[in-house]
Amino acid sequence: MLLPQPRGPISHGVVRLLKDDRDEPAALTGGDEGDLQDDDLQLALWMLFELHYRGFADVPAGREWDLDLLRLRAELQERLEQELRSRTATAVAEALTVPEADFPERLTALIDAADGPSVAGYLQRDATRDQVVDFMRQRSIYHLKESDPYSFVLPRLEGAPKTALAELQYDEYGAGQPHRLHQTMFGDALEGCGLDREYGAYIDQASALTLATSNVASLFALQRRLRGAALGHFAAFESTSSVPCRKIARGIRRVGLPDVVAAYFDEHVEADAVHEQVAVRHICGALVEQEPALAEDVLFGAAACLAVDALAGERLLASWASSDSPQGESSLMRAAASPTSG
């Protein structure tokens, strides 16, 4: 993947530093709608995190540990974490006061109480073929590195939660069969839609919230301090997948896309029914048993996942409702460029 097009002063500053074109990092400014919907900030953070995953063909690998870049990343991370903490404070406080509940019950109650808009329901019943393809394009940003963030958490755990996370990741990574690797299955699904399966191919079309979805996972998973939040995030992600995937698979078949596209979502109906239980009980439940002080962070991570998902779903549905979605251009990008359209 090559570096994306900058979207403002922060991402422009990051691109210049990545290319070793020394310059002072840009002053940090934010949009009116908060950092989660700030295209410039989310893209900058996404590039900085990406150095720890597959990187960019036009950036020297050594820049992963460049001090100026790390300093900027720390500032952006701090902003994102603060916004997420303030957005989720009520949900976390409520989950902590559920009477006489064991931890998995608290976590499940928090996840069940989330009430985001149903993108899956819309895809199942109403979406056009172009909108389904638009959805796949946005999803490609995360799903081509699906579950990779949580692998960074493994060495920070010990005992039962480590075993459970390794088991879950083994399944995500194809259970010994490369063609079952979920990232590869998503690539097959993209091809089935006539899209490019190459990692990062649609980064320039990714909306701020699509980038934020990926960034929040990296924010938690790359910091040992936030290991509890990373695993809570994973649990919420897995717990809100099985039923939506069933609906999405139906929508894909309804608009006449090939079976290989639906196959990815079919796999996730069954897989995530298992992963949800493993993540909530064997990973998060066991972690909190070992380290009770992490309970609040696990709930925070789950609530953050749900809050960003709800916001992303809301914006995606709004962009579809207001757009005539010309071919090749993501309706989300246009919505992001003119916030009043939502």
Next chain:
Amino acid sequence: MTSTDREVTVEQCPGGPLLVRGADIIRDAEGTAHDVTRPLVAVCACGKTGRPPWCDGTHKALRRPT
């Protein structure tokens, strides 16, 4: 691993499926055998799944207050 040291474990998730570890085949009430393709599977315990015998998350719709 030989068949003699093979152990199958079952865990009931409250309000959810049965987690079955170590099985090769799940045989349903009608006697139909279903191959197990992952180390751990979730078997429907609410009876409402659309993909028997596997859990598909439908139990959540049953416990969600309306």
